Amino acid sequence: MERVPILKIGGVLLVSIQIDLHDQSVLALQEDLAERISATGAHGVVIDISAVEIVDSFIGRMFATIASISRLFDADTVVVGMRPAVAITLVELGLTLGGVRTALDLERGMRILRVLGQESGRIPAGDPTGLEWS
C-alpha cells in the first residue's frame, strides 16, 4: 500500500497528496498524522490536494477527521488547492468539510497558519515567518 508522505516545515506539517487515494491509505494517513503532530508539537497542518482529481465522501470526511485530530493537539488544519471540478462535485454530493479552513494554494495556506499561530500565541514573537519555530 502506498503511504502519503508527511513533511515538516518549521512548525507546520505538509501533506501533499499525489496518489489516487484508496480507503486504506486514507486511514493510514490519519494515523500517521496523529502520531506526527503529537511527536513534533506542530501548530499547523496543510493538506495540499491540488493534484487530487476526485474527492468522494470517504476522502472528504478525512479532512474533517484530520482537523478534529489536529484540534486535540492544538493545531490548525488548512486544505489547499482544491480543483474547481472537485469543489463543484462536493457541493452537489452534499458534503461540507465541517468547517475545515481552505486556501487557494500552498502559499496562502501557510500564511493562514502563520496568522492563526501568532494570534493564539503558538508562534512566539520574533519569528515572523513561523518557520524557524519548531
Next chain:
Amino acid sequence: MTASGPEELPIVSDEDVVRVRQAVRGYAQQVRLSLVDQTKLVTATSELARNTLVYGGGGSARIEVVTDNGREGIRASFQDEGPGIPDLTLALADGWSSGKGMGLGLSGARRLVDEFDLDTEVGRGTTVTVVKWKR
C-alpha cells in the same frame, strides 16, 4: 440505445475501487465528457463501488459507452449478491447509512448522474446502474 466496449471489473478490495474509478475516468475521457461531468461521474462510481464492497460484501462493476439518438454517455453498473437493501426510501434519504459513514453514498451519487436505477432484493443482492450523458 446501442452500447459498445463493456468492461467487467471485480470489486473485492480497496484497490479495486481505485481501479474502477480509473477505468470510469478513461471511458469518460473517451467520449469527452466535460471535466466537471467526468469528476461527478467518477465520484459517483467511487461511492457506488465502495457500497458494493462494504455493504454488498464485494461484487463487480460493468462500464460501457452508450449512445442514444447520437448522444454519447457512460453507463456503469454495480452488482453484488449481498444482503440487499430492506428500506429503499431510507437508504436514499440524505444523512442515513446502514453502516459506516454519513449516508451520502446513494443519495449523493444519485445527484451526480443523469440516470440512476436501483434494483435490490433482501437476501439476493443489489444492482445500481448510473448513466452520465455528454452535455
Next chain:
Amino acid sequence: MAGEAGHVHRLTELLRENADVLIGRWVESAAASTRGRSTSAELERDFRELFTAVLPVASGDGRDLSGNGYAEIRSLLEELSRTRARQNFSPAETASSVFALKEPVFQLVDEQNDQDLFRQVLGFSSLLDALGLWTFESYSRARESIIKEQSEQLLELTTPVVKLWEGVLAVPLVGTLDSARTQVVMEKLLEALVETGSEHAIIDITGVLAVDTQVAQHLLKTVVAARLMGAECTISGIRPQIAQTIVALGIEFGDIATKATLADALRHALRREGVDVVRRGDGVKR
C-alpha cells in the same frame, strides 16, 4: 436494392445513357427555386455527383435507406444539407432539390412508352421520396448543431469574467438565466479564481430579469464551491423583485455575503484584501 437479379435494370440503363440531358434539366428546374444563392455551375457539380451516386441504387425503392448500399448517397446528401443549412436555405428548398429530379426522369420515361420502365420508375419515385426525406432530416440535424454552436458562442460572449482589482474577479450577469447557463458561469468563474489566484469573486445580477429556484440554487452552490476552494464569493445587485422571489421561494441565502450594488461588493472585497479606498482631503478632481 433487389432489382431484377441477373437482368439489366432498364431504368438504370436509361438514366446512364441520358445522364447529361437529365442533369441539365434537373439543374434548370432546381435553379429556379434556389434564386441565385447557388450558381448553376455549383448545382451542376453537386447534382452530377449525386446522380453518379444514385445510379448504382436506382433499382431500389429506398425502403432500406440505412443499409450499406446507400452509404455514399446518404453522405453526399448530408453534405448538401449541411451546406444548404449554412447558406440559409429552408428545409423544403433543400429537399425539393432532390424531388426536382423526378420531372425530367418521368418525362424521359414517358417518351419511351415502355410498360417495364413505368413499373421501375414508380420504384425510383419512392427512392427519391426517401432520399428527399433523408435530406430533410439531415437538414434539421445540421440546423440543430448550428443553433447549438451559436448558443454556445453567445454564452461565451455574455458571461465574461472580468478582473476588477488584483485578487478580485467579477461576472456581471445579464438577461435571463437558465440552469445550463448558470452552470457554465459557475465553472468559468471558479476556473478563473484558480488561474488568476484571486480570493474574491463577485457575481453581479443587476442585469438579471428573473431568478427561479434552480438558478438560485446554482448561485448558492457556486458560492459554497468557491469557499471550499478557499475563495470568497459575494452576490451583488439583487433587485427588489428578485429579492421578493428569493424570499417567496423560501431559498435560504444563509451566511452568504450579498451586497446591494457592485460598488458595495467591490468595496467589501477590497477591505478584505486589506485595501482602503479614501477620498483626498481637498475633494478637487484632477
